Amino acid sequence: MPRRISDTLVLQIKQYIGAERLPEGTRLTERALSARFQVSRSPVREALQRLAGEGILEEQADGGHAVAHAGALLAGEPEHSFAPPDPVEQAYFAIAEDRLAGNLPERVTENEFARRYDITRAQLAAVLRRMAQEGWIERLPGHGWRFRPVLTSADTYDQGYRFRILIEAAGILEPTFRINEPALARCRQQQRELLERIRDVTAADIFDANTLLHETIAECSGNVFIVDSLKRLNSLRRLMEYRKSFDREAAARRCREHLDLIDLLLAGQRDAAADFIRLHLRDAAREKSARQAA
CATH class of the missing domain: 1.20.120.530 (GntR ligand-binding domain-like)
Structure with a gap:
């Protein structure tokens, strides 16, 4: 079944903390994680809140997040303990987030999609097929794709x-x-x-x-x-x-x-x-x- 992009980000951030052996107290910012994983800040914010709820991160007085003691222990876990992110799922929810946030125009070409989300043509075809089946994007007669209206407010x-x-x-x-x-x-x-x-x-x-x-x-x-x-x-x-x-x-x-x-x-x-x-x-x-x- 589909996975929300924040679900994938929770796993990715855990992998990042473990792979980089980030010590307790290391700050993680929405801006840096958004750039690292090429997604908007909204799902990053949700992922950080969920990790704080799990005790992997701790909330700071200024509203930010830092690696907690439990998070620092992730460095000792085997790398395969977390499922790898699905690039198709990741691209699907990244496109959804960007469209709802107004970061994508009504009409977009496949080349623009591929460059923006760094996915292969086969992966992009799977994403576009799913979006078209769900009714929120349609292929244009000549070139490119057009987003159909969705509830955004x-x-x-x-x-x-x-x-x-x-x-x-x-x-x-x-x-x-x-x-x-x-x-x-x-x-x-x-x-x-x-x-x-x-x-x-x-x-x-x-x-x-x-x-x-x-x-x-x-x-x-x-x-x-x-x-x-x-x-x-x-x-x-x-x-x-x-x-x-x-x-x-x-x-x-x-x-x-x-x-x-x-x-x-x-x-x-x-x-x-x-x-x-x-x-x-x-x-x-x-x-x-x-x-x-x-």
Whole structure:
């Protein structure tokens, strides 16, 4: 499954500390690490915070980070103890970060991509194929690629959630609503599996599974406009979701709510399910907006 760029950076910074045998107290700055790993500062900042949480780094009074005692001990670990970064995953999330940060223009050539992210043509082809499949970039008829619109601000992100509350609850109450029991059963199994391995899953795992469930419910509505609107909105918000800090406790709570929602639908309690999904989406929007503002 996809790995966020900050996940890769956590491993890279650990490798860097160990390989360079950095002593306790060595300062690590966002600027230097951003230049070293050729990524924007946002994922570096998240990686540093996570390493501080692991005790590898310690936060300084001025807000910076330095190698902690546990970090200095990494020099004694075998070099292969950390998985090597995947250049395709690394380039994918670096492009996503730069696009959301406004560091990439709307139109970009393959030569510009290859130079900026230092990847091979084969790796670039894999990245572009994935981005095109996810709907946030498209090949131009003549030359190069064009980014499609995505949600890039807190305001549009919140508006998207409010729109979802309107159409997803309404979809459950449509006169054409028909339960697809096999599809919902598959979604229920997937949600249970996510709960069982919540400490190992990525933000992309959660996004894909949750999107599948909500779109499956929308398809049960029998209303093609509700289905199309939700799919378009999910495509627009994908990158914003990847960029947000990943709260595993909140993700587990949402999985449990999804299981309750599926049970209501399978029991034929459509009014209760519509009320439930309104509250579910409203609470999720509040949580994610709070994390973004923090």
